[in-house]
Amino acid sequence: MIYLDSAATCALDERSKNKMLEVWNQWACGKFANIGGVYKSAERSARYLNELRGALKDITVGEYVVFTSSSSEANSMVFNHANKIITTCWEHPSLTKHPKATFVQFDKLKDELKNGPAVVSLVGIHHEIGSVRDIRVIYDLCKQYHSKLHIDASQMKSFDMQYADFMTISSHKIGGPIGVAALVTKEPMKAIIFGGMQEDGMRAGTNALPLIAGFVEALQVLKENAGYAEQFKLLNALLRKNIDERYFLETYAKDIVFCNHIVCLVTKFPASEIAAFMDMHDIAVAVGSACTSGALDGMKILNSIHQLPDELKNGVRLSFGPNTTEEEIIIFSQKFNQFVSRK
Amino acid sequence: MTNKPSVYFDYAATTPCDASVLKAMEPYWNECFGNPHSRSHAYGWDAESAVERARTQVAWAINAQSDEVIFTSGATEANNLAIKGFVLGPNMPKNKKKILTFATEHKCVIESFRFLKSMGFEVKILPVLSNGLVDLDMLENELDDAAFLSIMYINNETGVVQDIGAISKMCRAKGVCLHVDAAQAVGKIPVNARDVDLLSISGHKLYGPKGIGALFVSKSPRVRIASLFSGGGQERGMRSGTLPTVLCVGLGAAVELTLERMKEDFERAQHFQQQVIDQVINKLPEVYINGAIDSKIPHILNISVPYVEGESLIMRMHEFALSSGSACTSKSLEPSHVIRAMHPDNEDLAHSSLRVCFGRQTKAEDVDALIRALQKHIEELRSLSPLWSMVQKGIDLKTINWQAH
Amino acid sequence: MAYSKEVLEHFNNPKNVGEMDENAQDTGVSIVGAPACGDVLQFSVKIEDDRIKDAKFKAFGCGSAIASSSYLTQKVIGKTLEEAAQISNKSIAQALALPPIKWHCSVLAQEAIKGAIENYKKKQA
Numbered sequence A: 001m002i003y004l005d006s007a008a009t010c011a012l013d014e015r016s017k018n019k020m021l022e023v024w025n026q027w028a029c030g031k032f033a034n035i036g037g038v039y040k041s042a043e044r045s046a047r048y049l050n051e052l053r054g055a056l057k058d059i060t061v062g063e064y065v066v067f068t069s070s071s072s073e074a075n076s077m078v079f080n081h082a083n084k085i086i087t088t089c090w091e092h093p094s095l096t097k098h099p100k101a102t103f104v105q106f107d108k109l110k111d112e113l114k115n116g117p118a119v120v121s122l123v124g125i126h127h128e129i130g131s132v133r134d135i136r137v138i139y140d141l142c143k144q145y146h147s148k149l150h151i152d153a154s155q156m157k158s159f160d161m162q163y164a165d166f167m168t169i170s171s172h173k174i175g176g177p178i179g180v181a182a183l184v185t186k187e188p189m190k191a192i193i194f195g196g197m198q199e200d201g202m203r204a205g206t207n208a209l210p211l212i213a214g215f216v217e218a219l220q221v222l223k224e225n226a227g228y229a230e231q232f233k234l235l236n237a238l239l240r241k242n243i244d245e246r247y248f249l250e251t252y253a254k255d256i257v258f259c260n261h262i263v264c265l266v267t268k269f270p271a272s273e274i275a276a277f278m279d280m281h282d283i284a285v286a287v288g289s290a291c292t293s294g295a296l297d298g299m300k301i302l303n304s305i306h307q308l309p310d311e312l313k314n315g316v317r318l319s320f321g322p323n324t325t326e327e328e329i330i331i332f333s334q335k336f337n338q339f340v341s342r343k
Numbered sequence B: 001m002t003n004k005p006s007v008y009f010d011y012a013a014t015t016p017c018d019a020s021v022l023k024a025m026e027p028y029w030n031e032c033f034g035n036p037h038s039r040s041h042a043y044g045w046d047a048e049s050a051v052e053r054a055r056t057q058v059a060w061a062i063n064a065q066s067d068e069v070i071f072t073s074g075a076t077e078a079n080n081l082a083i084k085g086f087v088l089g090p091n092m093p094k095n096k097k098k099i100l101t102f103a104t105e106h107k108c109v110i111e112s113f114r115f116l117k118s119m120g121f122e123v124k125i126l127p128v129l130s131n132g133l134v135d136l137d138m139l140e141n142e143l144d145d146a147a148f149l150s151i152m153y154i155n156n157e158t159g160v161v162q163d164i165g166a167i168s169k170m171c172r173a174k175g176v177c178l179h180v181d182a183a184q185a186v187g188k189i190p191v192n193a194r195d196v197d198l199l200s201i202s203g204h205k206l207y208g209p210k211g212i213g214a215l216f217v218s219k220s221p222r223v224r225i226a227s228l229f230s231g232g233g234q235e236r237g238m239r240s241g242t243l244p245t246v247l248c249v250g251l252g253a254a255v256e257l258t259l260e261r262m263k264e265d266f267e268r269a270q271h272f273q274q275q276v277i278d279q280v281i282n283k284l285p286e287v288y289i290n291g292a293i294d295s296k297i298p299h300i301l302n303i304s305v306p307y308v309e310g311e312s313l314i315m316r317m318h319e320f321a322l323s324s325g326s327a328c329t330s331k332s333l334e335p336s337h338v339i340r341a342m343h344p345d346n347e348d349l350a351h352s353s354l355r356v357c358f359g360r361q362t363k364a365e366d367v368d369a370l371i372r373a374l375q376k377h378i379e380e381l382r383s384l385s386p387l388w389s390m391v392q393k394g395i396d397l398k399t400i401n402w403q404a405h
Numbered sequence C: 001m002a003y004s005k006e007v008l009e010h011f012n013n014p015k016n017v018g019e020m021d022e023n024a025q026d027t028g029v030s031i032v033g034a035p036a037c038g039d040v041l042q043f044s045v046k047i048e049d050d051r052i053k054d055a056k057f058k059a060f061g062c063g064s065a066i067a068s069s070s071y072l073t074q075k076v077i078g079k080t081l082e083e084a085a086q087i088s089n090k091s092i093a094q095a096l097a098l099p100p101i102k103w104h105c106s107v108l109a110q111e112a113i114k115g116a117i118e119n120y121k122k123k124q125a
Helices: A014-028 A040-060 A071-081 A106-113 A135-144 A209-224 A226-242 A271-280 A297-306 A326-341 B019-028 B047-061 B075-087 B107-118 B136-145 B164-174 B245-260 B262-281 B310-316 B337-342 B364-384 B386-392 C005-012 C063-076 C081-086 C089-095 C100-124
Strands: A064-068 A085-087 A101-103 A119-123 A148-152 A166-170 A181-185 A262-267 A286-289 A314-319 B069-072 B098-102 B122-126 B146-152 B177-181 B198-202 B213-217 B300-304 B353-357 C027-034 C039-048 C051-060
Touching (some): A106 A135, A209 A226, B019 B245, B098 B107, B107 B122, B107 B146, B122 B136, B136 B146, B136 B164, C005 C063, C027 C100, C039 C100
Parallel strands (some): A085 A119
Antiparallel strands (some): A286 A314, B069 B213, C039 C051
16 A cells, blocks of 8 residues: 555654564563652653653753644644634634634734734644744744744644744654644643652553653654655655646645645646545555545635636545655555546 | 562552563554555555454443544543543533632642632532442432532552442433543443443553543443643544554553453452451451452552551562552642541541552562562561550540640 | 761761659650651750760651760760750761751650750759
8 A cells, every 4th residue: 555644643653663663571570660650660751751751942942842642632632821812714623613713814824913922823834735934933933922822733844933922733744643742832721630749740541651651752854854844845755756737736826835745736636536546556645635624624715715727626635644655655546646647 | 789670569659561462562662543555564454444443342341332432641641631621612501600619629620620610610520438438319419400520430549449330320310421541441341331421531650651542431321521732623523632553552462451451450459458357457466458349349458557658658669560659659748638538527637648559460479578578577567666655545635735847 | 869978877876875764853854846747855864963964865767866866965064054955956967978858867865955954054043
């Protein structure tokens, strides 16, 4: 199978998996134990968790790190913590369904900020169409209006708190396990899950040490590989070489900056047909349409702003992962061209 | 101190993930619910079926339907979700504001209730009897104008088992929503979700992985709860967040395994508990069990050793992993709220308590070593203790005017 | 709790465990702390020629409490009453490398020696 859906979930990195199994096995022989205990193995676990937390702080240059069970939970923490939230209709459902949120068009952000300090909550890279936000500009704007910036960095490949006040990092989008995520902040957070004093009282619940270890290992692998930036650049260029530019969503939205690892291709053929075709050839991608709700609501939104030509309202989203090869891109391109040229 | 791992007797805090559970999880590391990216694996199930199968395993274990089980990150989250979710949700009766729990509940329950109090609800944290059991007559009266009750099936510090059958009948009769934290109960005693409205389960308390738990939300009678996190609306809108397939599979496997091993685990624990009772509690003077001996599980044994402080006993027994209710062993420097609730007039007992738990990996020679160590160190620490020597002289410690600091 | 070697030594092999007759003229005995707080120290000194000839302790408390008391008995033997009264809780905490969360044990030990000295002085009056 050719897997081109890493934006949905990324294959578990081998080192991350081995790290988790290592921790689980060490638990079984008594080397690690519950962090609340007063015995040696508990203290060892507590020290290890501190090391892991320290590693994440180093990678992000953040001050506080809360390990949560998912990025939905991490985002919910930010929403609970803030008094007012400003977001846009582009963002991930976990950001948009909150009752405290005020929705604006992105270009009306400054006007809304004039109404009073808030937490602006945005995705760093759009999960569906791959558009990249200029975080630095937005951060400066927020500071101008005494506001804070929360970035859901789930689709990003490098994490730097220099231009953010809160940042959500999703483990399974970067090769770590599902079931853990992190909220990195510059201030201590109000809890939404209460109980014991884990995470310095910010998030109760026994720390899932094996998952956290796997998550941090995956982050380190990502860092060691410089976010796979070169690789993704190459794959993106290869895709463009093999598929005509009129099929690229970017062509119709020249004012937007797109990342290399999420690419949206557009066609006139219904999403269901694309899906069936790709499935038949054992290629995993995401499909969607500008007209109907589904996997790619982003297309719908883009269409409302950029008015795609009628015959190009259906889309295919490819997203690259660390294991995506040039050969896979070539095969995909062949199949795609075959599909769009047949009728 | 050597680098040898401690001989583990702290199973109520957490259990190691069973090797067979890790094996069951093996094919699913790369699976993602709703994402068909890995089609080749030994069992031929994709992520969706694997998760649904796990859901069914959990449901069967508690006599529930699979669509009544939602996955969470653990029992702490499940408790938060059940309590805040119900009381702040659509099913909470508009005319009733009173919600109840007990002083011996887990911190996550008590903190959730405190939060609800700050939101304007009438919170009553009820006392328990000195043996840790609930006074059923008192409870019956309190239920009259209440909307919600949260109670632990089995207490994690003492192993005391509440009479959920009787409590359930009372709650049904008075229209009170009943939430039971069954984290310590599933896999140790039969648990019937049909008796309750909401029930919490913890993966790492039953030899499953950390980071996963479940909440039973009854469909008949129908219970609705508000969610804690906003997001993609997973788990029928009650709990957003991508489902960790591999952990769900682990929970299902652990629950199934723990049911198979329930009887054997119980009998082994009973045998070990009896040894400690015979050779320590009944042999040494003034060593007591905290908790109703005829209504507790043998896997958790909480003992009080008056005139000896808990942390000093644990430190002397450093080659064993144990826990104590003494203030010195808690991060907050507060003694165990559970033991204090059972003995409100005798706080000393909390400082002198020790919890020993027997688990699947506990070996006979470990228990023998533990017993020998307990006998030795209790005697030695008593010989160090001014309180013990006063008591030996016949002095009633309650008559002393302590100069507290 | 990761204790220092010094604490572990005093805790596992406490020195001068015992009590003295509080009615004797040449002793000073005190009890400080409370069971409800989890710390009770009983400290006894035997005075001869204005010096502490012998000291004994009994303690109900955590490892630090026991260690602090044991250490203190060793420290006061041979000292004059004035010298013993000068021993600061800080010096006890430092000698045992107590973590901050356990400093109150050294405070209690200091209160214990002060109390024992006072008790002796009261008897002489």
